[in-house]
Amino acid sequence: QSVADAxxxxxxxxxNCITCEIHSSLEAVGLTAAMSKALTEQGISSNVIAAFYHDHIFVPQVDAKRAIAALKALTAEHS
Structure with a gap:
């Protein structure tokens, strides 16, 4: 932001970029959909970049804390 301003x-x-620190193999069908659904249920817009080892989710800065909470809740449901 400071560079863009300057x-x-x-x-x-x-x-804000949230990096999911789990290995996101192509065999993990539905992982991106599950994360998107968790954010959608909280009314949080997101853009996902699925990379080889980790996924990166971009959310509006004003929603970042709620997004992290939603993703942590999703993790807790599946652990």
Whole structure:
């Protein structure tokens, strides 16, 4: 944000990146859907980047704490 401000770039929303520290194999069918559903149920918009070892979820900065809580609750349900 500070770089964008310094360079005069316009933006509407600031996002936080949440990195899921579990190995997200392609064999883990439904992982991204489950995370998206948990966030959707809390009314949180997100963009997911699925990478080779970890997934990254971008959420509006104002929703970051609620997003982390929703994802932790999802983890607790499945552990």
């Amino acid at each position: 360079e005069g770039f316009a933006y509407e929303t600031v996002f």
